[in-house]
Amino acid sequence: MALRNIRQMGDEILKKKCREVKEVTPKIKQLIDDMLDTMYDGNGVGLAAPQVGILKRLAVVDIGDGPIVLINPRVIASRGEQTGDEGCLSLPGKAGTVTRPYYVKIEAWDEDMERFEMEGEELLARAFCHEIDHLDGHMYVEKIEGPLHDAVYEEEE
Amino acid sequence: MIDMGSDRINSRELVLDVLLAVTRDGEYSHIVIRNTLDKYRYLSKQERSFMKRLCEGTLEHMIWIDYVLNQFSSVPVNKMKPVIRCILRSSVYELKYMNAVPVSATCNEAVKLAQKRGFRNLKGFVNGVLRNISRNLDAVVLPDRESKPLEYLSVVYSMPIWILELWQNSYTMEQIEGFLEGFLAEMPTAIRVNPLKTTKEELEKELKAVQVQVRETELEDVLFIDNYDSLERIPAFAAGKFHVQDLSSMQVGLWANPPKGSYVLDVCAAPGGKSLQMAELMQGTGRVEARDLTEHKVLLIQENLRRCQLSNICAIQADARKLDESILEKADFVIADLPCSGLGVIGKKSDIKYKINKKSCEELAALQREILHTVGQYVKPGGILIYSTCTINPGENEENVAWFLKEHPEFYLEKQQQLLPQKGICDGFFLAKMGKR
Numbered sequence: 001m002a003l004r005n006i007r008q009m010g011d012e013i014l015k016k017k018c019r020e021v022k023e024v025t026p027k028i029k030q031l032i033d034d035m036l037d038t039m040y041d042g043n044g045v046g047l048a049a050p051q052v053g054i055l056k057r058l059a060v061v062d063i064g065d066g067p068i069v070l071i072n073p074r075v076i077a078s079r080g081e082q083t084g085d086e087g088c089l090s091l092p093g094k095a096g097t098v099t100r101p102y103y104v105k106i107e108a109w110d111e112d113m114e115r116f117e118m119e120g121e122e123l124l125a126r127a128f129c130h131e132i133d134h135l136d137g138h139m140y141v142e143k144i145e146g147p148l149h150d151a152v153y154e155e156e157e
Numbered sequence: 158m159i160d161m162g163s164d165r166i167n168s169r170e171l172v173l174d175v176l177l178a179v180t181r182d183g184e185y186s187h188i189v190i191r192n193t194l195d196k197y198r199y200l201s202k203q204e205r206s207f208m209k210r211l212c213e214g215t216l217e218h219m220i221w222i223d224y225v226l227n228q229f230s231s232v233p234v235n236k237m238k239p240v241i242r243c244i245l246r247s248s249v250y251e252l253k254y255m256n257a258v259p260v261s262a263t264c265n266e267a268v269k270l271a272q273k274r275g276f277r278n279l280k281g282f283v284n285g286v287l288r289n290i291s292r293n294l295d296a297v298v299l300p301d302r303e304s305k306p307l308e309y310l311s312v313v314y315s316m317p318i319w320i321l322e323l324w325q326n327s328y329t330m331e332q333i334e335g336f337l338e339g340f341l342a343e344m345p346t347a348i349r350v351n352p353l354k355t356t357k358e359e360l361e362k363e364l365k366a367v368q369v370q371v372r373e374t375e376l377e378d379v380l381f382i383d384n385y386d387s388l389e390r391i392p393a394f395a396a397g398k399f400h401v402q403d404l405s406s407m408q409v410g411l412w413a414n415p416p417k418g419s420y421v422l423d424v425c426a427a428p429g430g431k432s433l434q435m436a437e438l439m440q441g442t443g444r445v446e447a448r449d450l451t452e453h454k455v456l457l458i459q460e461n462l463r464r465c466q467l468s469n470i471c472a473i474q475a476d477a478r479k480l481d482e483s484i485l486e487k488a489d490f491v492i493a494d495l496p497c498s499g500l501g502v503i504g505k506k507s508d509i510k511y512k513i514n515k516k517s518c519e520e521l522a523a524l525q526r527e528i529l530h531t532v533g534q535y536v537k538p539g540g541i542l543i544y545s546t547c548t549i550n551p552g553e554n555e556e557n558v559a560w561f562l563k564e565h566p567e568f569y570l571e572k573q574q575q576l577l578p579q580k581g582i583c584d585g586f587f588l589a590k591m592g593k594r
Contacts, residue, residue: 042159043159044158044159045158045159045160046158047158061158063160064269064272084161085161086158086159086161087158087159087160087161088158088159089158089159095159095161123160126158127158127160130158131158140158
């Protein structure tokens with residue numbers, strides 16, 4: 001297990017557009033593993049490569065149903081909307097209200113560079129949008145309605 | 158991204174909290190459900206009605222649900238952790254009664270909820286039990302109807318056996334099954350038109366304009382309504398143009414039918430439906446005193462009075478067990494709708510059947526006698542005492558009336574009736590009209 005250093009908001013790298021991944025080299029495989037470890041370590045449900053300082057179109061997501069690796073992901077359809085609080089590992093302790101589509105369909109490539117499509121609703125749709133935004137140099141704070149506020153985490157019993 | 162959790166108020170999690178409050182903490186289901194719906198009033202109507210149905214349905218069918226769970230789970234229901242038990246119960250209700258919800262959704266949501274509440278290690282158990290039940294729901298073996306009729310009815314209609322035994326003394330199996338069906342059937346809300354504010358025709362029009370479904374009933378000035386979100390959101394309700402009162406309880410007013418100018422004393426009045434009915438029957442004349450024990454109940458009455466703005470009625474806090482000498486032999490009508498075991502309104506408040514027991518029925522019967530003995534003294538000679546309960550239990554009803562008449566020979570019985578619950582129409586209710594010589 002290797003944890004990578006998470007870049008914090010203000011870091012110029014988070015504002016840059018990422019480059020496509022052409023092939024999954026051993027280095028990329030290692031990066032994916034490290035990103036998953038880093039995401040789980042931070043109790044995140046998604047992490048994009050630029051957040052660990054790598055300007056590649058690559059993200060990982062796990063909303064509790066197992067890890068999803070997204071290479072060169074793109075939203076190809078969306079529907080409805082949901083409004084709610086969002087947080088980001090690059091801005092710990094804060095949250096802000098963001099409206100996202102309720103449903104999105106994405107296309108992406110997996111670790112064997114096989115193309116796949118995937119649909120998501122609610123949290124999964126939100127996570128897809130949030131991570132894909134990172135790959136284009138955007139943070140959720142650009143989209144918040146109302147002020148950024150201190151995060152209150154739900155406690156488990 | 159970090160999941161803040163707040164964007165998806167998970168309706169199943171709200172249901173879980175309601176079920177825990179009712180089954181673990183002993184709170185009253187109708188109050189917990191109402192408070193939850195109030196708190197999350199911004200949720201869509203669909204989500205709110207999903208939650209309401211899932212809560213009420215799970216409680217209504219809980220004996221059957223537990224029976225099924227015990228057939229498929231290696232751990233008996235009463236040994237499960239409360240959170241897991243409640244998740245499984247509402248999920249089994251979904252599997253059986255909510256055909257619009259896919260089986261996979263029910264199972265996945267249950268598993269996620271178990272994990273979210275800190276039972277990651279029981280995810281497999283929850284998933285296994287539910288998948289197994291979903292595949293074998295039609296193969297559930299019920300108790301044999303012929304050899305064990307009470308067990309059979311108890312499981313099929315989720316009614317504790319001791320209540321069935323109580324009814325068995327006075328009613329046939331067919332009658333009992335009729336009540337049980339009535340309790341489980343959808344019940345429309347009965348409303349009484351306030352004749353001082355509007356007419357039935359106008360009210361119908363006004364309700365239909367806000368998409369409330371309206372149906373006529375056999376009673377004049379009474380309608381059934383359906384398909385509304387919450388009463389407070391119906392403008393005509395806030396304006397006091399109608400009251401909610403069950404058909405059976407309206408009988409009290411019809412039996413009394415007080416002439417104009419009467420003095421009516423309602424000794425356990427909250428929330429005030431019958432008092433308002435009397436005040437309206439007297440068309441604003443005479444005087445109705447709506448009494449109840451606690452400040453909270455008096456506030457409830459006052460809230461309803463405010464909506465209707467009747468001048469001939471007032472709410473007073475008083476203990477019906479304590480004799481108030483200032484009103485001895487003063488009242489033309491005394492309405493005694495007393496605290497009871499509520500076995501007639503199980504259709505509306507399904508947790509009653511799990512909370513009440515034989516002993517509390519006996520205690521209630523004693524309390525009813527004590528109150529009847531006291532409030533009978535307020536009836537003036539020639540006046541009327543109406544005793545009513547919303548239960549089906551001879552010990553609280555017919556036997557109490559017989560006791561009262563024996564102890565108080567100055568009273569004679571005009572009539573008494575046990576109204577039985579009817580499918581989709583009314584609750585079970587008892588009333589007795591007694592005159593004072």
